[in-house]
Amino acid sequence: MNRHLLAIRHLERPEIEALLSLAADFRDRVEAGKTVDSGRGRTVGLLFFENSTRTRVSFEQAANYLGMRTVNFSGAGSSMRKGETLRDTILTLRYERLEALVMRHPSSGSVRLAADHFGGPVVSAGDGQHEHPTQALGDALTILERKGSLDGLVVAIVGDVAHSRVARSNAWLLSKMGAEVRFVGPRTLIPSHTGKLPGTVYYDLRAGVADADVVMCLRLQKERMEEATLASVGEYRRLYQVTRGVLRSAAPDVMVMHPGPLNRGVELDDGAADSPASAITDQITNGIYVRMAALHWVFDGAAKPAAGAKK
Ligand code: ASP
Numbered sequence: 202m203n204r205h206l207l208a209i210r211h212l213e214r215p216e217i218e219a220l221l222s223l224a225a226d227f228r229d230r231v232e233a234g235k236t237v238d239s240g241r242g243r244t245v246g247l248l249f250f251e252n253s254t255r256t257r258v259s260f261e262q263a264a265n266y267l268g269m270r271t272v273n274f275s276g277a278g279s280s281m282r283k284g285e286t287l288r289d290t291i292l293t294l295r296y297e298r299l300e301a302l303v304m305r306h307p308s309s310g311s312v313r314l315a316a317d318h319f320g321g322p323v324v325s326a327g328d329g330q331h332e333h334p335t336q337a338l339g340d341a342l343t344i345l346e347r348k349g350s351l352d353g354l355v356v357a358i359v360g361d362v363a364h365s366r367v368a369r370s371n372a373w374l375l376s377k378m379g380a381e382v383r384f385v386g387p388r389t390l391i392p393s394h395t396g397k398l399p400g401t402v403y404y405d406l407r408a409g410v411a412d413a414d415v416v417m418c419l420r421l422q423k424e425r426m427e428e429a430t431l432a433s434v435g436e437y438r439r440l441y442q443v444t445r446g447v448l449r450s451a452a453p454d455v456m457v458m459h460p461g462p463l464n465r466g467v468e469l470d471d472g473a474a475d476s477p478a479s480a481i482t483d484q485i486t487n488g489i490y491v492r493m494a495a496l497h498w499v500f501d502g503a504a505k506p507a508a509g510a511k512k
Contacts, residue, residue: 205316206324206495208332209373217341217374223494224342224487231266231490238268239497245269246299248315249326250276250306255461255485256326256335260303263492272299276306287311291318301499322499324492330364330425336460337370338491341378343483344415347456352379355452357410358400359385359443360419360468363392364426367460368419372398385409386441389431406441413451417458418443418468438467445472456480 209217230237245264249257264271274294281290287306291314294302301322304315309329316323327333344351356375362368362384372382382400384391391402403409410416421437431437448455457479459469474481 203322203501204499205312205322206334206499207312207316207328208325209334209337209370209377210332212334212377214377217338217377220338220491220494220498221342221345223497224338224490225345227266227493227497228342228487228490231493237266237493239502240264240267240269240500243267243269243300243500244272244298245301245303245496246272246274246294246297247326248274248276248294248302248304248306250281250304250311251327253305253326255488256305256333259485259488260324260326260335260492260496262489263496266489266493267496269496272297287314288318291315295320301496303496324495324499327366329366330369330422331366332370332373333366333460334370335488335492335495336367337374338494339484339488340367340371340417340458340460341374342487342491343458343480344456346483346487347480348414351375354380354414355383355412356380356415356417357383357385357403357413357451358417358419359406359409360441361390361421362386362395362419363390364422365419369398371417372400376400383409383413387431387437406443406447407450410443410447410451410455413455415456415458416443416448416451420460420462420464420468434467442467442470443473444470445476448473448476448478454478458484460484 247260261271302319303324303326304312305326307329309331312325312328325334358368375382376399383403384395384400385403455478457473459481
């Protein structure tokens with residue numbers, strides 16, 4: 202059975218647990234130098250219509266570890282620049298014999314459109330402002346490594362919730378796994394529809410991070426701010442920057458996270474970003490293992506059928 206991984210919202214807790222346990226297993230095998238090649242012979246397309254460093258490299262690493270071949274495709278150099286629609290581009294890739302697609306696109310819902318037309322598994326690498334499921338899985342694996350469980354943890358998600366797919370996927374995942382989610386930031390960056398997300402809103406930073414086990418900072422998504430949602434970066438820094446001083450209100454063993462790319466000195470100061478509490482580098486490496494899990498899971502772990510084998 203083939204399936205898609207487009208969002209966390211529609212996953213059940215056992216599916217999230219299965220993905221996290223697969224990822225932990227891949228981590229142990231890769232770090233022990235063992236070969237994992239459950240994807241040998243498969244070809245996966247990496248389609249990025251938006252900039253990316255971590256997600257793109259880690260999907261490529263993940264595919265390599267699984268023994269898959271990758272074909273890279275960026276919107277910038279494609280026929281979409283000649284006016285081809287996304288649907289026709291997806292159909293073209295299907296007939297190029299790609300077996301799975303990993304896709305990032307600035308328009309929310311485009312990964313669903315790809316899944317409807319491609320004919321094989323699609324994995325979201327970031328769906329507009331909507332969701333970024335593998336980021337949340339990597340963040341959960343990172344929290345599990347330090348805390349042992351997600352159940353009962355207090356997680357403060359700080360900053361630009363309005364434009365953040367990372368906030369949405371994390372809120373769904375963490376709440377399904379029993380954590381308490383808090384959204385912390387200025388009113389202009391915490392939209393009214395946040396009410397539909399699982400979590401409580403705090404406009405005051407210190408109140409929001411009080412006794413938190415995890416402080417997860419978000420990048421200010423200037424490229425998605427259509428109107429003046431932010432008075433000034435200086436004002437944001439003064440009221441919402443996470444510093445070592447701010448972290449004193451959190452739990453004594455608080456961990457600090459950021460999905461990257463980090464605006465150093467804005468969302469976090471150097472003291473917090475580079476402190477032992479920071480898990481930012483672990484988030485990057487765990488991104489590889491959860492993306493291995495995602496690529497394995499969408500094919501249900503099934504090896505590619507041998508040529509000529511009956512389906
Ligand atoms: N890299 C993450 C994303 O693509 C976070 C960010 O860009 O702020 O959503």
